[in-house]
Amino acid sequence: MKLTILYDNEAFLEGLKAKWGFSCLIEEGGKKILFDTGANGPILLENMEKMRIDPAGIDIIFISHSHWDHIGGLSDLLHINRKAELYLPFHFNKESGLPVLYLDILKDCLEGNKVVVSKEGAKIADNVYTTGILTNNEQSLIIRTEKGLVVVVGCAHSGIDEILDSASKYGKLYALIGGFHGFMDFELLEEIELLCPTHCTQYKKGIISLYPDKCIPGGAGKVIEI
Ligand SMILES: [Zn+2]
Numbered sequence: 001m002k003l004t005i006l007y008d009n010e011a012f013l014e015g016l017k018a019k020w021g022f023s024c025l026i027e028e029g030g031k032k033i034l035f036d037t038g039a040n041g042p043i044l045l046e047n048m049e050k051m052r053i054d055p056a057g058i059d060i061i062f063i064s065h066s067h068w069d070h071i072g073g074l075s076d077l078l079h080i081n082r083k084a085e086l087y088l089p090f091h092f093n094k095e096s097g098l099p100v101l102y103l104d105i106l107k108d109c110l111e112g113n114k115v116v117v118s119k120e121g122a123k124i125a126d127n128v129y130t131t132g133i134l135t136n137n138e139q140s141l142i143i144r145t146e147k148g149l150v151v152v153v154g155c156a157h158s159g160i161d162e163i164l165d166s167a168s169k170y171g172k173l174y175a176l177i178g179g180f181h182g183f184m185d186f187e188l189l190e191e192i193e194l195l196c197p198t199h200c201t202q203y204k205k206g207i208i209s210l211y212p213d214k215c216i217p218g219g220a221g222k223v224i225e226i
């Protein structure tokens with residue numbers, strides 16, 4: 001599995017733009033899965049171009065939750081990519097009676113794209129699963145690797161404890177990557193072997209000082225191969 005951070009609060013590679021938000025590309029089993037889209041379409045597309053990633057080649061777009069810093073690039077991307085399957089959290093669904101704002105934003109650009117509205121945990125592709133919608137309408141992505149499970153989180157508004165609990169149904173945890181938000185229950189990370197706290201992680205320094213050997217930096221341009 002290869003994970004490339006394309007949009008983050010900081011840049012790992014010189015020449016890539018940094019801005020508040022998160023997006024990464026996951027390549028697994030021949031599938032290209034984009035996890036979230038950052039806050040700004042042009043910045044996302046520019047960073048993709050610099051990383052030589054073709055937006056038209058993405059097979060699946062997975063949205064963790066509906067905050068602006070994760071869906072901002074979605075409509076620009078869908079104007080270029082008419083084939084990607086879109087995995088949206090449950091509250092994007094018109095029938096749910098919850099805010100329909102994003103479906104209205106997307107209706108001009110959703111032509112051929114198949115939309116899957118996530119609710120329960122489910123398989124998305126070979127070795128790739130969603131936790132399903134947890135607390136605060138957020139879903140996280142789980143990738144099964146030979147080393148164990150890689151869990152990718154957007155802002156972790158559901159709480160890292162709930163996310164890890166849900167992911168561990170699929171096997172042994174190996175890595176946790178993304179925005180940990182205000183997470184402070186650091187001992188929960190003890191059994192995880194690789195940590196990449198980035199984006200909105202408020203206590204990044206505390207996590208790094210407690211687990212210096214497990215932590216790797218995030219930032220736009222960072223590539224993680226597991
Ligand atoms: Zn965020």
Ligand SMILES: [Zn+2]
Nearest residue numbers: 065067155157
């Ligand atoms: Zn958020």
